[in-house]
Amino acid sequence: MNRTCVIVHRAQEGRRHDSGADCLLLTVLGSDVVEMASRRKRVLITGSNGNLGEKLARHLLETRQYDLYLIDVHNESKVQFAGAIPIVDYMQADLSKIERHWTQRLRRADIVFHFAGCRFNADFGWAEAASSLDTACNVLLQCPQANVKRVVVASSWHVMGSCKESVESASVDVGSVSADADVKLTVDDPVSAGAQWFAGCRLLDSTAYAVPKLAEERLARCLAEANPTTRFIVLRMGWCQPGENRVSTLSEMGCETEAQPNELNLSQSGTGNSLDDPAFLSAWFKNTWLSNEDFCSLCVRCVDAQLPVSSRAGFFMVNAMSANTGSRWDLDSGKSMLGFEPEDDANPEARPYRPRSRAVLQP
Numbered sequence: 001m002n003r004t005c006v007i008v009h010r011a012q013e014g015r016r017h018d019s020g021a022d023c024l025l026l027t028v029l030g031s032d033v034v035e036m037a038s039r040r041k042r043v044l045i046t047g048s049n050g051n052l053g054e055k056l057a058r059h060l061l062e063t064r065q066y067d068l069y070l071i072d073v074h075n076e077s078k079v080q081f082a083g084a085i086p087i088v089d090y091m092q093a094d095l096s097k098i099e100r101h102w103t104q105r106l107r108r109a110d111i112v113f114h115f116a117g118c119r120f121n122a123d124f125g126w127a128e129a130a131s132s133l134d135t136a137c138n139v140l141l142q143c144p145q146a147n148v149k150r151v152v153v154a155s156s157w158h159v160m161g162s163c164k165e166s167v168e169s170a171s172v173d174v175g176s177v178s179a180d181a182d183v184k185l186t187v188d189d190p191v192s193a194g195a196q197w198f199a200g201c202r203l204l205d206s207t208a209y210a211v212p213k214l215a216e217e218r219l220a221r222c223l224a225e226a227n228p229t230t231r232f233i234v235l236r237m238g239w240c241q242p243g244e245n246r247v248s249t250l251s252e253m254g255c256e257t258e259a260q261p262n263e264l265n266l267s268q269s270g271t272g273n274s275l276d277d278p279a280f281l282s283a284w285f286k287n288t289w290l291s292n293e294d295f296c297s298l299c300v301r302c303v304d305a306q307l308p309v310s311s312r313a314g315f316f317m318v319n320a321m322s323a324n325t326g327s328r329w330d331l332d333s334g335k336s337m338l339g340f341e342p343e344d345d346a347n348p349e350a351r352p353y354r355p356r357s358r359a360v361l362q363p
Helices: 020-029 031-037 051-063 100-108 126-145 163-170 207-226 278-286 292-304 332-338
Strands: 041-046 066-072 088-092 111-114 150-156 196-199 202-205 231-237 315-320
Touching: 041 051, 041 100, 041 292, 051 066, 051 292, 066 100, 088 100, 100 126, 111 126, 111 292, 126 150, 126 207, 150 207, 150 292, 207 231, 207 315, 231 292, 292 315, 292 332, 315 332
Parallel strands: 041 066, 041 111, 066 088, 111 150, 150 231, 231 315
Antiparallel strands: 196 202
16 A cells, blocks of 8 residues: 655635635635645545546546545556655555545545446346445445545436437437437436347346436435535446547447347347437447546546535536537536536547547556
């Protein structure tokens, strides 16, 4: 374990904040906000060896603007670091169990990104769902007790997965899934958890994955209402593939699976059937794409943005996708709440994808 120490110099209590939003925030959070503004922000990432956690850790380490505290179940960190500026600290911990060594580590953080849990794949079942939910409940419940100011929770588009079928019934242009482009899926729409589709000859059902994600969203909302000093941001994540996450590797399969696209029932191509039409499925999954660079940009906004005063008592939720042409996902909440402006597009004809950061692409 790489252990380091940090000395925090508290800002003067009389430091002036001209922004009305700052004044309102100071009323709730007190002098801790002044202290946080006087030093590098301390970011803790759970699941730091996983797909999302590793990408974010590498990106923040490259910027050298944040102190990082990384937690993962594995013994060693995938993110290699040297030196103490910025501070980088790694801890091995099983977050499915409440243990003092990791709950105390939360006290060092200004913001926690909860990315620990089982990633969706073709074999995801209720055992993985229970494990992920245990971990999420432990982390989210401990954060207010540890005086964490912001908590970012990785939910998923699968919480709205059944909307795929409603898109099918309205769709005319199967190739783009954009029959009624003005009707967007917003974070305020009624929940429609779980999607079904054929990957090869196998019927996949993401309900077991979507249900714990929905539970995490509801828990975050309840905790935000009960703990006004901790603000919760829920990201309904799109499809961010492991590694380079190229548009060219997106497919109608919708996840990591051993099935091959040529095993699909090609006789269904062009029918608009949301279960097994390759053209429909390819367009749907591409429109959930979140590029590595947009993902990292969104996370930085979660750290640095001045959150608006919300009637939802410190609870914020956004759809986390790139600016994919023809997408049915509404991105306005991310723009208005966080100032997040995605730049990439899964439609190469509309806007060719050009990687903007080395840190998130290199193993």
